[in-house]
Amino acid sequence: xxxxxxxxxxxxxxxxxxxxxxxxxxxxxxxxxxxxxxxxxxxxxxxxxxxxxxxxxxxxxxxxxxxxxxxxxxxxxxxxxxxxxxxxxxxxxxxxxxxxxxxxxxxxxxxxxxxxxxxxxxxxxxxxxxxxxxxxxxxxxxxxxxxxxxxxxxxxxxxxxxxxxxxxxxxxxxxxxxxxxxxxxxxxxxxx
Numbered sequence: 001x002x003x004x005x006x007x008x009x010x011x012x013x014x015x016x017x018x019x020x021x022x023x024x025x026x027x028x029x030x031x032x033x034x035x036x037x038x039x040x041x042x043x044x045x046x047x048x049x050x051x052x053x054x055x056x057x058x059x060x061x062x063x064x065x066x067x068x069x070x071x072x073x074x075x076x077x078x079x080x081x082x083x084x085x086x087x088x089x090x091x092x093x094x095x096x097x098x099x100x101x102x103x104x105x106x107x108x109x110x111x112x113x114x115x116x117x118x119x120x121x122x123x124x125x126x127x128x129x130x131x132x133x134x135x136x137x138x139x140x141x142x143x144x145x146x147x148x149x150x151x152x153x154x155x156x157x158x159x160x161x162x163x164x165x166x167x168x169x170x171x172x173x174x175x176x177x178x179x180x181x182x183x184x185x186x187x188x189x190x191x192x
Contacts, residue, residue, distance in 0.1 A: 015117035019073035020063035024162040028086040035110040036075030041065040048128040052149040060145020060152035064122035099128040
């Protein structure tokens with residue numbers, strides 16, 4: 001598998017795989033984007049957030065790529081000339097507390113090509129890795145969490161909505177989003 005230095009030496013483009021907020025808020029310039037499939041890891045709400053979507057006192061919960069299964073997301077193509085800046089931005093955004101590891105993984109693109117993409121996966125030995133949580137535990141953390149990037153509820157709902165728009169099925173996330181949305185709706189017999 002090619003590594004980052006191989007791409008830099010060749011002047012070829014680089015790829016970044018997004019599975020959570022990178023899908024709807026990449027924050028960097030890219031040449032193009034398309035759906036991608038990463039095998040060997042799955043999207044899970046398994047990271048305790050003390051920064052972007054929570055604090056140490058009231059932590060939130062964000063997505064990570066956890067071992068096993070597969071994940072559909074977005075693959076972003078970045079020009080060689082923009083790569084240094086994009087990589088620095090992504091590392092500052094994703095490696096705040098070292099709960100993620102930056103790795104290169106094969107991703108199959110919607111057009112059939114297979115590329116090596118920079119991917120941020122969970123370090124399952126890190127103290128912020130929550131592991132499997134019950135739906136009730138997830139909902140409690142999501143409802144309470146607010147960090148420098150905003151409310152945890154907005155993060156989860158935005159991710160769910162964008163996955164739906166892209167035709168990506170994530171049943172667990174869809175169910176969580178429905179429960180969070182229902183809380184914002186007036187109940188039966190209540191005035192709107």
